[in-house]
Amino acid sequence: MGALAVAELASLLILARLLSPNEFGLYSAALIVIKFSAIFQGLGITPAIVQRPVLEERHLRAGFTLSCLLGLVVSALVWAMAPAIAGLLRLADLAPVVRAICFVFLFQGASMVALAAAQRALRFRWLALVDACAFATGYVVAGPVLAWLGFGIWALVGALLIQQFIRMVVLLAGQPHPMRPLLERSAIFELLYFGSGFTIARVCNYLATQADRLVVGRWLGADALGLYGLSSQLMTTPAVIVGQVLDRVLFPTMALVQEQPARLARAYRSAVAGCALIVLPASMVVAIVAPELVKVTLGRGWEGVVAPLQILAFSMLFRTSYKLSDSVSRATGTVYARAWRQAVFTIGVLVGSLMGQFWGIEGVAFGVGAAFGINFFLMAQLSLRVTGMTWGDFFMAHLPGLALAGVVGTGVWALVEWLHEFHLSALPLLIDTALLASAGGLLLCWILPSLFLGRDGLSLLRLLAAVAPAWPRMRKATD
Known part of the structure; x- marks a missing residue:
């Protein structure tokens, strides 16, 4: 997939x-x-x-x-x-x-x-x-x-x-x-x-997945739908990939420890922290270099994708992290509690799109992002209830990712502003930005792991190292 x-x-x-x-x-x-x-x-x-x-x-x-x-x-x-x-x-x-x-x-x-x-x-x-x-x-x-x-x-x-x-x-x-x-x-x-x-x-x-496009096509026209559709696709694909990888690792793990709340909570918290460490810095970088990213990937005539892409980038954590709560729901069998939350999410996407369309595709992107945010917290509440975690633990798991995103985002923003003074073309700017963001992020995690990884990030790294040799068997079992 x-x-x-x-x-x-x-x-x-x-x-x-x-x-x-x-x-x-x-x-x-x-x-x-x-x-x-x-x-x-x-x-x-x-x-x-x-x-x-x-x-x-x-x-x-x-x-x-x-x-x-x-x-x-x-x-x-x-x-x-x-x-x-x-x-x-x-x-x-x-x-x-x-x-x-x-x-x-x-x-x-x-x-x-x-x-x-x-x-x-x-x-x-x-x-x-x-x-x-x-x-x-x-x-x-x-x-x-x-x-x-x-x-x-x-x-x-x-x-x-x-x-x-x-x-x-x-x-x-x-x-x-x-x-x-x-x-x-x-x-x-x-x-x-x-x-x-x-x-x-x-x-x-x-x-839940098509209501926003239906609203854009109905009220804003074909041009707007083309712009919004591609900006949404650019954000959906990373969420699908990250969510699928984490789900392949976590769903079987959580299913094995579903009767042990302490271990289930530890696995869920590590997953949340890992997701934040990957997604938050990436979303910051995408939002900053969105004009150059659109220019390189789509070419001329697609400048209207930039603004909705930047808005959707800031909701990328909501799009990805709720899938972890979905893994908890499936692993513990709380599918009916998940069902009414899915209904609320569907209504939220529709209402957010209808309200946002008055401000164009940027408004729709904001409304859909808000719906994903509501779904993120609703699904998190379900996971916290099942695992016995507190909201304090949940928010603390995000702090290393927020810290890393803040430092990396500030560095990338400063670099992009500096490179703009030299009128550097879009492709070299993207390459320089990607190198700085990836190298800088890894260096920060290596120098100050307690701040930029935290104990949950370190725990997730140990988990991934443990399951890596068994990955082919796990993949076959979860296909």
Whole structure:
């Protein structure tokens, strides 16, 4: 997931140099519609097949038949409703884009059971390879070529369709299953009984992750959505990677000590401290060099990304650290307490976006950052209740990260201001800044570990050193 997120971001940065914010905005708006419709396309058939204790041939045949029919129905509905959707979002050019992209429902419907069968067979490495190859074919090869040839937004549409088509073909060829049509009532009911609950959960998750983009597209237009979408992507990718790495290490550790509150609290506090040590200095650096970062990665025409990127950078800790609390929740089984917090978070993103849109995409970025902050504290409260930690311990765990961010941020700011006097171009400035921030941060931690690492940071380093030899086995166990 982390590697794919990096590849996706890299390909979008390449395409950003060939396409305009308006074209990216229309594509993002179309994906909002497609992703929402996709929730109802399969009605949870894939997880239902994976979850069933006893899976018979009739389940596979009924699931394949139903998923193909649902793909056809949803595709037809989205095609017919495309003009109305474009009118609702106030994006006149959106209808043909949505109609073209809706063919992905046919591809996904045909490959849904093959995907479930591969997951049930624990072929995760193969699935990751399939996703990587399909993505590379669509977005690394086809997309940039089509954009270079002048196809505009249709380069993005073509990249998505090619990716999904290749993925469908490889899944069907590599994971064969019975495909003879069958519409048996009992088999369909057994699949949908579990899948319906899963669908409701996906709706909540969708609203939490897409509500801000929906608001931007509806009230601020395609250009603003293109700018906001890329600034959000630049911040989301690091959060995904850091959160995934920490979760791989911490979730199995916390699950083992869930009945020992003292050890669970110690593991959680070390994780919080480690997250703050990485994320807080990084967010400071990103906020300071955002103009140069945008100029180097996106090129001309994307200057509007700078301000929302700086605002979102300061919420990076909230985006990343709450995932640690999520690990505690899953490890201790407090999933229902987490559920209502997820609902509050979803409402917060929507309300924050609606209120913020009066001040443009900068206001939306601030509103979404505030929603992440509320979610951060709500999830922290749940973790503190489970582990027995106090709020004082929680805030103390962040102090080394805050100290490191303050010193590194001040040094980077002074360096950038000094280099500006020499009119240094963006790329050398970024290189100098990265070298100073990384070398300076490591040097500070080495000279004054008690101040810039703290006992929690040192404890986390010992934990990482202990699990490093067993990392391949742990990764396989947590895949």
